[in-house]
Amino acid sequence: MSNGAGAPPVFEARGVSYRYRGVAALDGLSMRVERGERVALIGANGSGKSTLIRVLAGLAFAESGQVSFLGEAVTQERLRDESFFFPFRRRVGVLFQNPDVQLFNTSVFDEVAFGPLQLGWPRDEIRAVVERTLDRMGIAHLRNRAPHRLSGGEKKRVALASVLVLDPEVLLLDEPTAALDPGTQSEVVRLLASWANGPRTVITATHDLDTLEEIADRCYVLERGRIAGEGSPMTVLHDVGLLTEAGLLRPQHHKHGRDVAQPHPHAHWGEV
Amino acid sequence: MHIPDGYLSPSTCASLYAGAAPFWYVALRRVKRELDSRTIPLLSMFSAFCFVVMLFNLPLPGGTTGHAVGMGVASIVLGPWVSILAISIALLIQALLFGDGGITAFGANCFNMAVVGSLVAFAVYRIGAAGADVTSRRRAAAAGAAGYLGINAAAFCAAIEFGVQPLLFRTASGAPLYAPYPLSVSIPAMMIGHLTFAGVAELILSAGMVAYLQRADPALLRRTAPGAKCTIVPEASSDLPRRGASLRGLWLALGVLAIGSPLGILAVGGGWGEAKRVSLWRAPLADYAPAFIPNPFVGYFVSAMVGAGVVVALAWLVSRAAFGERRRRAGGQSASFMEATVRGLLDIVERSIFAEDMAGSMGFLQRLDPRVKLAGLATLIACAVAIRRVWMLGALFSIATAMAAFSKISLRQMARRVWLPVAGFTGSIALPAVFLVRGQILFRTPLPGMHATVEGATSAVFLILRAATAATAAYELVMTTPWNRLLRALRWFRAPVVLVVVIETAYRYISVLLQAAQNMFESRRARLVGRLEGPEQRRLAAATVGVLLDKSLQFSVEMHTAMQARGFRGEAMVLEETRLRANDWALLSAFLAAAVLVLWAGL
Ligand SMILES: Nc1ncnc2c1ncn2[C@@H]1O[C@H](COP(=O)(O)OP(=O)(O)O)[C@@H](O)[C@H]1O
Ligand SMILES: [Mg+2]
Numbered sequence: 023m024s025n026g027a028g029a030p031p032v033f034e035a036r037g038v039s040y041r042y043r044g045v046a047a048l049d050g051l052s053m054r055v056e057r058g059e060r061v062a063l064i065g066a067n068g069s070g071k072s073t074l075i076r077v078l079a080g081l082a083f084a085e086s087g088q089v090s091f092l093g094e095a096v097t098q099e100r101l102r103d104e105s106f107f108f109p110f111r112r113r114v115g116v117l118f119q120n121p122d123v124q125l126f127n128t129s130v131f132d133e134v135a136f137g138p139l140q141l142g143w144p145r146d147e148i149r150a151v152v153e154r155t156l157d158r159m160g161i162a163h164l165r166n167r168a169p170h171r172l173s174g175g176e177k178k179r180v181a182l183a184s185v186l187v188l189d190p191e192v193l194l195l196d197e198p199t200a201a202l203d204p205g206t207q208s209e210v211v212r213l214l215a216s217w218a219n220g221p222r223t224v225i226t227a228t229h230d231l232d233t234l235e236e237i238a239d240r241c242y243v244l245e246r247g248r249i250a251g252e253g254s255p256m257t258v259l260h261d262v263g264l265l266t267e268a269g270l271l272r273p274q275h276h277k278h279g280r281d282v283a284q285p286h287p288h289a290h291w292g293e294v
Numbered sequence: 295m296h297i298p299d300g301y302l303s304p305s306t307c308a309s310l311y312a313g314a315a316p317f318w319y320v321a322l323r324r325v326k327r328e329l330d331s332r333t334i335p336l337l338s339m340f341s342a343f344c345f346v347v348m349l350f351n352l353p354l355p356g357g358t359t360g361h362a363v364g365m366g367v368a369s370i371v372l373g374p375w376v377s378i379l380a381i382s383i384a385l386l387i388q389a390l391l392f393g394d395g396g397i398t399a400f401g402a403n404c405f406n407m408a409v410v411g412s413l414v415a416f417a418v419y420r421i422g423a424a425g426a427d428v429t430s431r432r433r434a435a436a437a438g439a440a441g442y443l444g445i446n447a448a449a450f451c452a453a454i455e456f457g458v459q460p461l462l463f464r465t466a467s468g469a470p471l472y473a474p475y476p477l478s479v480s481i482p483a484m485m486i487g488h489l490t491f492a493g494v495a496e497l498i499l500s501a502g503m504v505a506y507l508q509r510a511d512p513a514l515l516r517r518t519a520p521g522a523k524c525t526i527v528p529e530a531s532s533d534l535p536r537r538g539a540s541l542r543g544l545w546l547a548l549g550v551l552a553i554g555s556p557l558g559i560l561a562v563g564g565g566w567g568e569a570k571r572v573s574l575w576r577a578p579l580a581d582y583a584p585a586f587i588p589n590p591f592v593g594y595f596v597s598a599m600v601g602a603g604v605v606v607a608l609a610w611l612v613s614r615a616a617f618g619e620r621r622r623r624a625g626g627q628s629a630s631f632m633e634a635t636v637r638g639l640l641d642i643v644e645r646s647i648f649a650e651d652m653a654g655s656m657g658f659l660q661r662l663d664p665r666v667k668l669a670g671l672a673t674l675i676a677c678a679v680a681i682r683r684v685w686m687l688g689a690l691f692s693i694a695t696a697m698a699a700f701s702k703i704s705l706r707q708m709a710r711r712v713w714l715p716v717a718g719f720t721g722s723i724a725l726p727a728v729f730l731v732r733g734q735i736l737f738r739t740p741l742p743g744m745h746a747t748v749e750g751a752t753s754a755v756f757l758i759l760r761a762a763t764a765a766t767a768a769y770e771l772v773m774t775t776p777w778n779r780l781l782r783a784l785r786w787f788r789a790p791v792v793l794v795v796v797i798e799t800a801y802r803y804i805s806v807l808l809q810a811a812q813n814m815f816e817s818r819r820a821r822l823v824g825r826l827e828g829p830e831q832r833r834l835a836a837a838t839v840g841v842l843l844d845k846s847l848q849f850s851v852e853m854h855t856a857m858q859a860r861g862f863r864g865e866a867m868v869l870e871e872t873r874l875r876a877n878d879w880a881l882l883s884a885f886l887a888a889a890v891l892v893l894w895a896g897l
């Protein structure tokens with residue numbers, strides 16, 4: 023783990039545990055993400071990726087351990103404080119796994135305007151910014167449509183627009199390409215790539231090994247709420263033992279003695 | 295129990311709006327004050343849940359249906375005040391976005407189901423569960439009693455509202471202008487169905503849901519019982535209810551709900567008129583037992599009711615014929631309960647999709663600003679309810695029909711979705727009045743005391759024309775306005791922002807819930823060859839309701855999280871709607887002037 027010139031990491035988790043009614047989802051997990059890094063969280067279904075994203079985003083709170091954002095602890099109390107809440111929400115964008123939960127407004131326009139409205143931007147500025155974002159995401163023609171009646175790819179783009187409209191510095195993406203056809207997948211990956219250059223930080227949860235090298239410089243492998251391994255996409259993709267243990271490969275890959283993990287269609291890994 | 299337009303006089307409607315208003319006011323103030331960030335999603339979720347529950351028609355004897363409302367579980371989780379809002383919003387969505395339940399009668403429906411229902415239910419729950427552990431059985435039992443008494447109190451209010459109409463509102467010659475039956479008929483007619491089936495449905499719904507919450511999310515129950523002991527440590531309320539929590543207990547409880555009901559044969563399929571209205575009226579009339587009437591004129595009523603039975607039977611045959619085509623298409627002589635429900639759900643989904651397409655085609659109504667249209671059509675409905683001259687009513691009906699024609703709404707569709715159901719439903723209520731209202735004899739029947747009268751016929755014509763005109767206008771509103779535009783129109787009418795946001799969110803939940811329900815039905819049906827047997831159907835329906843609650847809770851929590859992630863702190867905000875243009879104002883004034891003219895000529 024590098025640590026540039028003493029700047030605090032964007033996100034740091036130390037010994038974080040989280041349970042849903044007794045079921046452990048995160049179990050003493052530690053990780054850190056530096057500014058400008060693109061980090062992937064990979065792991066099988068139920069390994070705790072979504073939970074980790076929620077904990078980092080201050081939407082769920084660790085039972086034990088600590089989460090900090092740019093050196094400041096992210097706790098329920100801190101988030102009650104407006105001087106922390108507003109900048110934090112503005113700087114950290116979250117794309118949820120299921121676009122249906124993220125699209126709750128009656129029109130695409132209102133959907134994209136929701137975040138800025140909540141953060142108390144001036145109304146005229148909101149209109150202008152929303153128009154710009156709709157254009158940039160290529161969804162201006164959908165402006166008056168009901169978000170939940172769009173196609174899967176369109177929904178994803180609207181959800182993404184509703185996050186990017188705030189121009190966040192850190193993006194937390196939960197399976198951004200799951201359940202999309204390959205064409206739409208690569209389009210979303212491209213949109214994200216074009217957005218993410220510069221000093222921005224992107225944390226992507228995924229179980230899709232195919233796009234790993236495109237979306238990340240570094241990965242954490244999660245297994246049952248713990249970090250089972252860490253490294254560049256290349257190293258991780260070659261670590262068959264690690265991937266098999268993490269449930270990201272079919273066991274027979276291992277038995278057949280291949281050296282290199284073959285990314286393969288992953289429909290059978292299923293949906294959460 | 296949904297009172298359609300045309301059954302209550304304008305003054306009754308106005309006083310019931312006035313009766314509900316202070317409750318809405320206080321409830322809104324409370325919601326704003328107590329707003330923790332989970333209130334809006336919960337409120338919306340319960341509105342959506344109540345809406346969907348009202349769509350689940352249970353088969354009742356006599357080939358009709360009844361439904362629960364959900365006031366029990368809503369007032370238990372949300373408290374009586376927020377529950378008033380939740381149910382009112384469910385009713386508003388039905389009235390405004392699906393044209394179901396009256397617009398002039400909206401105040402009455404809210405007063406009965408939302409206000410009286412919630413308050414009674416909560417009082418019963420509070421007393422019954424006093425001092426009980428959060429997870430105790432007594433709490434679940436108290437919830438059942440709360441639901442049962444709540445829905446019956448609501449039905450009783452509706453019965454009184456119907457029953458006073460003929461006493462207060464008649465033409466000069468004595469023909470009833472609105473609902474034609476006196477208290478001695480309306481009370482037993484309403485109460486029989488509610489004391490038995492709808493009440494039991496509500497009972498099981500409330501008790502079952504509370505039992506479910508005791509296991510899945512006891513924190514929700516603590517909201518209205520903060521002092522209650524809880525043997526399970528409640529978790530932070532932002533936790534998702536445990537995925538796949540055992541639903542078996544709930545399924546069992548809900549299974550009982552259907553066991554009382556006979557093999558499902560739905561009298562009237564879904565559609566514009568909505569079968570549920572049919573049930574609550576026609577079932578009691580058909581099964582009418584004279585012994586229930588504590589009235590000196592029992593003899594008169596006995597014969598009257600025998601006649602009514604005959605007429606209702608006739609009306610039933612007529613509506614059966616009218617709906618026969620739909621039913622045959624659904625693939626059976628008598629559509630099963632489950633098929634009818636699936637069709638109802640599909641119909642709503644399809645209707646909202648269809649409405650969006652219709653709204654896109656450019657016709658007369660499509661061109662109007664939604665605010666002008668909402669005001670104009672609501673005024674038209676109010677006029678249809680207010681005026682007292684049959685020819686004016688006829689004229690209004692023609693105007694409404696002409697507007698449909700100019701707005702590219704196919705009149706065949708209109709007939710199938712609006713007029714036939716109105717004829718079947720209101721017709722079956724109005725026809726007996728022809729024989730029951732005393733007055734100048736039109737023709738005699740061989741039955742003793744059963745003669746058609748001019749006054750009776752007049753009152754039947756009034757009822758049918760009013761209901762048909764109002765339903766036509768409501769259908770036009772729904773079919774020519776995309777619903778997000780309609781909601782925005784509401785904002786402009788100074789609806790509180792919280793309310794509009796909750797309606798939006800509730801609508802969103804509804805579409806998710808309906809989709810889920812539909813998928814569940816379809817996937818199960820696909821796995822079963824042939825028709826389902828009765829018990830199988832009931833289990834399916836019960837399981838569906840249970841899974842739906844689970845899904846909606848989970849969904850509401852996840853959506854709430856997503857809202858928080860974008861800066862939501864419990865406060866509702868919207869972008870202002872643009873101003874009305876000059877020609878919109880002109881049109882609006884024209885509408886209102888026309889209304890004044892109509893009222894002047896027609897009163
Ligand atoms: N709402 C929930 N209620 C109970 N358990 C949950 C809930 N969400 C996730 N879990 C559990 O927590 C663990 C981690 O889940 P999650 O973070 O969603 O994993 P992933 O996103 O990697 O698939 C799993 O065991 C899952 O069953
Ligand atoms: Mg996940």
